[in-house]
Amino acid sequence: MANVAAGQVEVDAALPRARTAHPIRHLVIVRVAYGLLTLVLVSVIVFAATQVLPGNAAYAVLGHTATPASLHALEDELGLNQSPVTQYWHWVTGVLHGDFGTSLVAGGSGLGGGGAAKQSVSSLVGPRLVNSGFLVLLAGIVSTLVGVALGLWAALRRDKFSDHVLSVGLLSVAALPEFVVGILLVLLFASLVFHILPGVSVLGPSQRPWDHLNLLVLPVATLTLVTVPYTFRMVRAATIEALESEYVEMARLKGLSERRVLLRHALPNAVAPTIQVIGLNFLYLAGGIVVVEFVFAYPGIGQGLVNAVSDRDIPTIQFIVLVLAAFYVAMNILTDVIALAASPRRRFAR
Amino acid sequence: MTTVDPALAAGAYRVRRHEWLHVFRSAVRTRRGMIGLALTLFVVAVAVVGPFVQPHSSTEFITAPFAKPSAQAKLGGDVLGRDVLSRTLEGGWKLLLMAVAATALGIALGAVAGVSAAYLRGRSDAAIMRTVDVFLAFPQIVFALLLVSIIGPKAWLLVVAVGLSHAPQVARVLRATALEVSERDFVKAVEITGVKRNEVMRKEILPNLITPLMVESGLRLTYSIIIIAGLSFIGFGIQPPGANWGLMINENRIGLTQNYWAVVAPAALIALLTVGVNTLTDAIARVALGVERAEVVMATEAVTAADVTA
Numbered sequence: 001m002a003n004v005a006a007g008q009v010e011v012d013a014a015l016p017r018a019r020t021a022h023p024i025r026h027l028v029i030v031r032v033a034y035g036l037l038t039l040v041l042v043s044v045i046v047f048a049a050t051q052v053l054p055g056n057a058a059y060a061v062l063g064h065t066a067t068p069a070s071l072h073a074l075e076d077e078l079g080l081n082q083s084p085v086t087q088y089w090h091w092v093t094g095v096l097h098g099d100f101g102t103s104l105v106a107g108g109s110g111l112g113g114g115g116a117a118k119q120s121v122s123s124l125v126g127p128r129l130v131n132s133g134f135l136v137l138l139a140g141i142v143s144t145l146v147g148v149a150l151g152l153w154a155a156l157r158r159d160k161f162s163d164h165v166l167s168v169g170l171l172s173v174a175a176l177p178e179f180v181v182g183i184l185l186v187l188l189f190a191s192l193v194f195h196i197l198p199g200v201s202v203l204g205p206s207q208r209p210w211d212h213l214n215l216l217v218l219p220v221a222t223l224t225l226v227t228v229p230y231t232f233r234m235v236r237a238a239t240i241e242a243l244e245s246e247y248v249e250m251a252r253l254k255g256l257s258e259r260r261v262l263l264r265h266a267l268p269n270a271v272a273p274t275i276q277v278i279g280l281n282f283l284y285l286a287g288g289i290v291v292v293e294f295v296f297a298y299p300g301i302g303q304g305l306v307n308a309v310s311d312r313d314i315p316t317i318q319f320i321v322l323v324l325a326a327f328y329v330a331m332n333i334l335t336d337v338i339a340l341a342a343s344p345r346r347r348f349a350r
Numbered sequence: 351m352t353t354v355d356p357a358l359a360a361g362a363y364r365v366r367r368h369e370w371l372h373v374f375r376s377a378v379r380t381r382r383g384m385i386g387l388a389l390t391l392f393v394v395a396v397a398v399v400g401p402f403v404q405p406h407s408s409t410e411f412i413t414a415p416f417a418k419p420s421a422q423a424k425l426g427g428d429v430l431g432r433d434v435l436s437r438t439l440e441g442g443w444k445l446l447l448m449a450v451a452a453t454a455l456g457i458a459l460g461a462v463a464g465v466s467a468a469y470l471r472g473r474s475d476a477a478i479m480r481t482v483d484v485f486l487a488f489p490q491i492v493f494a495l496l497l498v499s500i501i502g503p504k505a506w507l508l509v510v511a512v513g514l515s516h517a518p519q520v521a522r523v524l525r526a527t528a529l530e531v532s533e534r535d536f537v538k539a540v541e542i543t544g545v546k547r548n549e550v551m552r553k554e555i556l557p558n559l560i561t562p563l564m565v566e567s568g569l570r571l572t573y574s575i576i577i578i579a580g581l582s583f584i585g586f587g588i589q590p591p592g593a594n595w596g597l598m599i600n601e602n603r604i605g606l607t608q609n610y611w612a613v614v615a616p617a618a619l620i621a622l623l624t625v626g627v628n629t630l631t632d633a634i635a636r637v638a639l640g641v642e643r644a645e646v647v648m649a650t651e652a653v654t655a656a657d658v659t660a
Contacts, residue, residue, distance in 0.1 A: 039487070041480075046496065175572055175624040176621055179579075179596075179599065180620055180621050183617055187606060192610055231649075237642065280650060280651075287490060291580045305492065305495060312499065324492055329487050
């Protein structure tokens, strides 16, 4: 029988006990250290890519119409005539103090307000971060609940008609691009067929998404649809494997009720692989918001990134990319640690 | 693993040269494989033949904006009054070509990095895998956007950006599978005869990774299509005025209620393509890895050490 948890080898029996008495604490420390190192390297890449590599950021911002004088002024402002190392150091110390620089676009990218004064990146991106965080959290929770429920349901009806329909249907949905799903939902619920939900999710600068949940229905539904199939497949596969295992057969032979067999013996062993796939889904959501927020004009960091790229607003691009990378790294650590803590078998790091 | 082709399992080391063909044929004979291949071929046919049979130029203004379908424009007009049918027929081949090129680049780079890391071990392994970890910290579309923000939306850059963004994932997967293979006796035996390390990797290890590679390529191809079409949709992909399916969906969605064909036709073709490729990949995974592993591989979108031909 194939081992469900990907990449996991049953090393418990073969290895002596870990050197430390707290394998989980040890793992957390090692992973966090690695994560921080990764983030430092990510910041170097982001910085190098946007500021040092191709010619000159000032030219990228001003474009073909730049005069030598205006180029020079912006170069001074961005500190481009200093050495790359000095520039990087300046940027990183700023970031560590919570100063992410000044947006290069008057009034900021997108919906930051109409003022011509230059705004700090953090004050512009901050509200977007809250909006995106809420969207990702809501979509992640809905998707997890739906995926786990459907996966269990299909596993218990294995190879029946309803299982096949669900499996094949979700296999197809999994392959659809987010923007195709989003457009189809708009077509179905916000324009052509029914007209019951808002097709765009525009929020004013002072509006909070949790006060306007009706605006979030379609974006959340889109993100849910594209992530549910993965949770579904993993929960289904892990539950089926557990139900066929010898320990479940043993529990049945002891005469336990089917309900108790499922809840106490089968499901705990399906938890770790499920957490792994939920973690993957959250990572996917971090990239998925870029396109989905654009589809629904939802003012989050995904849309902010798209706007910043069109405006060549480099400090904003740097900040948003760094935030997303930090989320990735943190999510990976979190998933590993929770999966480890949740699994009876998986007490050792790789 | 009940559904592995017996011919495959028996002669895994010897039928190398045609192993992928065996797997492919067996996969296409299953119902999923047949449907997946049919959908894929249909869209490929539209994209490839389309430019030769399009009734109008894709940039010619032949009707009113968002005009309903008529005898002259069978699928109506788009946002500027151009022929939706012609633009749909023309708008696929570039997307397909770029997706295939990006996938090939990502698989090649990832395979070289992953197999080298697994076989060379030690410092090369550590260096390669740390680099991989760093690049895995970017969502793929964000990495592509980062490059586009610097150099601008050029076709070659999109291919390179998407290919590069696949490489770390492929490298990680292939390292895990190659580690398993490089421990086997026949590799040790060849090493004793003094064959160069490059050749051991290329001629002994890589051929045994063909089935996981096929599955991984299918997964990556689906992703390439999604990312490149998505980038075109948000305006940073293939540039106007030429037609492409991603861009068409975005520029015509304001006229959804007037002429929905301008959105539905390109959206349906992208959907059929990604669903087709993914269903075919699923069928290949089921044949090559067995149904149970296939479920996990498709759920996590990654093959692992457990998926090397045993």
